[in-house]
Amino acid sequence: MTTHHANMNTHICTHASLTDHTYSKQKTHTCLTPDEEEKIGSDILKRKFAESADGRTAVFKRPGKPFITTKTLNPKTPSEECATSTLRKRSLQIAGFRERVSCCSSTRQQLDELKHLRSDAEVTDLLQSGGALLKIPTTDLVELKSFFNLSWTRLRKLKKWLYERKISTANEQDVREAHKHIIQDNLVGAWQLLHFYTEEGHAQEIRRAPIVTVKSIKDKVFSILDEYNELNQLTWHDGAIPTSEVWLKLGGDKGADTFKMMVGKQIRLFMFGDYEFLTKIYGLTGPNGRHCCLYCKTTKKDMAVPEKVHEERTLATMKESLEKFREKAVAKECYNVIRPPVFNIPLDQVCPPGLHLSLGIFLKLYVAFERECHALDMAMAGKLRPETALSKTRANFPIESGPVVCGVEKVLQDLSVHRQAYHGKSFVGNHIHKCLKPTNIDRLTGQVEETVRSLCPALHDESKAVAVKYNAILKLYGRCHSAMNAGYFLPDHEIDELEDNIKGFFTCFRTDFHGESTTPKLHIMEMHVVPWLRRWHAGLGVMGEQGGESVHVQLNTIMRDLRGFTNDLTILEHAVKAQWIQSSPHMYAKHAK
Numbered sequence: 001m002t003t004h005h006a007n008m009n010t011h012i013c014t015h016a017s018l019t020d021h022t023y024s025k026q027k028t029h030t031c032l033t034p035d036e037e038e039k040i041g042s043d044i045l046k047r048k049f050a051e052s053a054d055g056r057t058a059v060f061k062r063p064g065k066p067f068i069t070t071k072t073l074n075p076k077t078p079s080e081e082c083a084t085s086t087l088r089k090r091s092l093q094i095a096g097f098r099e100r101v102s103c104c105s106s107t108r109q110q111l112d113e114l115k116h117l118r119s120d121a122e123v124t125d126l127l128q129s130g131g132a133l134l135k136i137p138t139t140d141l142v143e144l145k146s147f148f149n150l151s152w153t154r155l156r157k158l159k160k161w162l163y164e165r166k167i168s169t170a171n172e173q174d175v176r177e178a179h180k181h182i183i184q185d186n187l188v189g190a191w192q193l194l195h196f197y198t199e200e201g202h203a204q205e206i207r208r209a210p211i212v213t214v215k216s217i218k219d220k221v222f223s224i225l226d227e228y229n230e231l232n233q234l235t236w237h238d239g240a241i242p243t244s245e246v247w248l249k250l251g252g253d254k255g256a257d258t259f260k261m262m263v264g265k266q267i268r269l270f271m272f273g274d275y276e277f278l279t280k281i282y283g284l285t286g287p288n289g290r291h292c293c294l295y296c297k298t299t300k301k302d303m304a305v306p307e308k309v310h311e312e313r314t315l316a317t318m319k320e321s322l323e324k325f326r327e328k329a330v331a332k333e334c335y336n337v338i339r340p341p342v343f344n345i346p347l348d349q350v351c352p353p354g355l356h357l358s359l360g361i362f363l364k365l366y367v368a369f370e371r372e373c374h375a376l377d378m379a380m381a382g383k384l385r386p387e388t389a390l391s392k393t394r395a396n397f398p399i400e401s402g403p404v405v406c407g408v409e410k411v412l413q414d415l416s417v418h419r420q421a422y423h424g425k426s427f428v429g430n431h432i433h434k435c436l437k438p439t440n441i442d443r444l445t446g447q448v449e450e451t452v453r454s455l456c457p458a459l460h461d462e463s464k465a466v467a468v469k470y471n472a473i474l475k476l477y478g479r480c481h482s483a484m485n486a487g488y489f490l491p492d493h494e495i496d497e498l499e500d501n502i503k504g505f506f507t508c509f510r511t512d513f514h515g516e517s518t519t520p521k522l523h524i525m526e527m528h529v530v531p532w533l534r535r536w537h538a539g540l541g542v543m544g545e546q547g548g549e550s551v552h553v554q555l556n557t558i559m560r561d562l563r564g565f566t567n568d569l570t571i572l573e574h575a576v577k578a579q580w581i582q583s584s585p586h587m588y589a590k591h592a593k
Helices: 034-051 084-101 106-115 120-128 138-147 152-164 172-183 217-230 275-281 315-328 354-384 403-414 429-435 438-455 457-484 492-512 520-527 529-536 546-561 568-583 585-592
Strands: 003-005 021-023 057-060 067-070 134-136 167-169 187-198 203-214 245-255 258-263 266-273
Touching (some): 067 084, 084 106, 134 138, 138 152, 138 568, 217 585, 266 546, 354 403, 354 457, 429 457, 492 520, 546 568, 568 585
Parallel strands (some): 134 167
């Protein structure tokens, strides 16, 4: 006989053998009243809350993610009427809930909550309902004052305006202290009598000018290096700079009516600047003397003869030349050395001025191109109107009035390249970079053929010869320009390629441009750029004067925005202080992001 039991745990066995039993388990359904369920649930939650770290969170394990219950109170008093301590407790509880819901991204979550307020009225109510919701800290206020060139009076007005909109700001005294910490009382302003060259009278005149100087360049340099080190922004470019050295750029630039000096383990100093500045710093008469090359003793005449051996200059040989000048007082017989150098930085650590090389060389090539376009205009005038063209000269036939020259100028305008009308119709660096792109060179030279073909087909062969000639030389120079002005450390194979391109450029230049002189800038590119790169591997964009030019632009922008000052010295002092703050590594890193 077989007996079925619902629960084997409560069965008392009286059979001789277990085989006489068949067991089957059945679920037991317990019926609880709602009150009993509430009590059991409440007891479980109390125990879970007591076991939790914050006393307000219960975690129930289950397949997958756990089930989390958070205890919240059922307040009877609105937040507008409750005590400050109670309001703070509620805020903390909401902040904790936001932290969990946002998966530890509470700040981003809170920004989204503010972003999705339903109307401007809600925003206004929120701002007017209590005290300041936001606070601008001291460092941000220093940055704001600096980047927007605000005077202290204007800053106070801005602080008041922000406060009216529930945005508090750091105390002005704290801002002033942070400002002083960056400047460190290391700037001195004064009026000085200086020599100025006047274009009108072609003479020198002496007049007062505002000067701002640095008390201690050493203190400034080490302060900047400490900040960069703190920000972990010092780099040795994968071994291009020895790990035992820090490379520092020292240089200057003469721009408009302002002159700037910039400081850009063992410290190795490099010098940079435009060519006129470099020749004056090292005691030469200037960039136009007989021996005008800073790096060697060659004469202007010998610059056109690359085969000739050019004796290199050194600080020691320049000292000998200076002693000779003090005896003879004839600059050209003493390699144009007339003063001692301002800095004893070796000449092989003077970076060739890549930007100014490009400005001068491209302008020379473009002016030659423009002259040949003008010659085509004159030839077309002779073909089309012989009775009048034969009597015309360059004086009464302006170079910019011919159709070929105008066509090329129209291409420049289409490229957004505008020559500087009051600076010898020169170009700026960005214009040159744009014009030397291969496609734009094709447009410039192709325009010559197109204009002549449409107006005077008889001169098509001549126009084609001009287009081919300048297309070749400009593309060769474009490759040299891009490589030597690189903003990184060049590997050997890129330097080898640049050397080949420079040789190709000068072969073309001396073959097709017999009437053109070899200027000092062409000489430096041919003889001294590659040795610099082989010695240091640093592209001219890294160690050259481009950084100084950016300081020039930065100072001019600051000075244009300054308001409320009438004294030139005060304006200059405020501009330099603002530039120092903007260039502070902490401020610059934050602004760059």
